[in-house]
Amino acid sequence: MLRALLGRKSNPLIIDTPEKLAQALGTGYETTSGQRVTTNSALQQLVVFNCVRVLAESIGMLPCRLMKQTDKVRLPATSHRLYPLLTMAPNGYMTAQEFWEMLVACLCLRGNFYAYKVEALGNVVELLPLNPDIVQPKLNDDWSVEYKVNFKAGPQTLTQKEIWHVRLFTLDGLNGLNPIAYARQTLGLGQAMDAHAGKLFTNGAVTSGVLRTEQQLTDEAFGRLKTEFQGEHMGVANAYKPMILEMGLDWKPISLNAQDAQFIESKRMTEAQLCGLFRVPPHLVANMDKMTLNNVEQMGMNFVNYSLVPIITRIEHRIQVGLLNEKDRLTHYAKFNAGALMRGDLNGRYNSYGKGIQWGILSPNDCRELEDENPREGGDIYLTPMNMTTKPEATDDADKTAP
Structure with a gap:
């Protein structure tokens, strides 16, 4: 309204x-x-x-x-x-x-x-x-x-x-x-x-660049030049095409601002x-x-x-x-x-699996499961490092009883 x-x-x-x-x-x-x-x-x-x-x-x-x-x-x-x-x-x-x-x-x-x-x-x-x-x-x-x-x-x-x-x-x-x-x-x-x-x-x-001339172009010549130049020399597809200039025209390249x-x-x-x-x-x-x-x-x-x-x-x-x-x-x-x-890191996976098995964190079957592999017999055992114990006296007693 x-x-x-x-x-x-x-x-x-x-x-x-x-x-x-x-x-x-x-x-x-x-x-x-x-x-x-x-x-x-x-x-x-x-x-x-x-x-x-x-x-x-x-x-x-x-x-x-x-x-x-x-x-x-x-x-x-x-x-x-x-x-x-x-x-x-x-x-x-x-x-x-x-x-x-x-x-x-x-x-x-x-x-x-x-x-x-x-x-x-x-x-x-x-x-x-x-x-x-x-x-x-x-x-x-x-x-x-x-x-x-x-x-x-x-x-x-x-x-x-x-x-x-x-x-x-x-x-x-x-x-x-x-x-x-x-x-x-x-x-x-x-x-x-x-x-x-x-x-x-x-x-x-x-x-x-710019086109430069000392002569004065007529409206018809200017229009024809503009149409031809835009169609033949503008755009990436027309890069490095040779130019045919007339009437004293000169191409002056300029750098980017x-x-x-x-x-x-x-x-x-x-x-x-x-x-x-x-x-x-x-x-x-x-x-x-x-x-x-x-x-x-x-x-x-x-x-x-x-x-x-x-x-x-x-x-x-x-x-x-x-x-x-x-x-x-x-x-x-x-x-x-x-x-x-x-x-994608096979070496990194196997290195981490090895450390996990070595320190009793993983069993071989745990690692095989992570790799989508079937378990193997005896692969459910978790290892215990021999140099690690919570009872130091147990080692001393073992040494005393050893022949």
């Missing part, structure tokens, strides 16, 4: 890209660089895609088992209904690896992961992941948690008993912080650099900041600058300890609290086997 009174015509927005959809829904994040950052636009930056993929696939390949502890004995709880969900398939269309990869990707890009719990006889028998965009958690005055889910059939309010919620570190105890939202300025700068690089290489000839000269260095700094956001070592995203054999090995261990273990521990605790009933959570717990990360 106001547009009609003011004489303005409406210009409907044609939504044909994820960015336009985010703009219409208001789900993007404005930045000082003028770029609108969304989850999809952030993933289009190669370093972000690589970081998320490294974290998701690294955790997705780790075996997760449900364990049961009785006194000091810990054994796999293979008879529990939750065991096949964690090890094989949490639902009818996803494998366990795909499920864990999706969970980690949601944490990296949204800060929260939600799944609908299908229960039977008090046990969770299926986990159905939900799009974090359609779930809105709320903490009530009585400290109970409810989730408003916008299903296609209509919104529903579900309880904590029906939703499994895994979150990153939080300030209110309920909502995980969204890394993309808090890093939107750096991500926007990266998007602006990518756009600048695209224009720089598309207009390669324009940014690298200071901002373009520092472009690569600025982009490297932005990529390093994004690696720091996800705590992924640069060499895992194909950035080998300043990498040596020594620091690559150390950074690999840091990646496990400070990047994967915090996420793994977060998931393990949420499994124990959110997927087990009050009785089972006292004796059952979930455990990711981080030792699977050493599958």
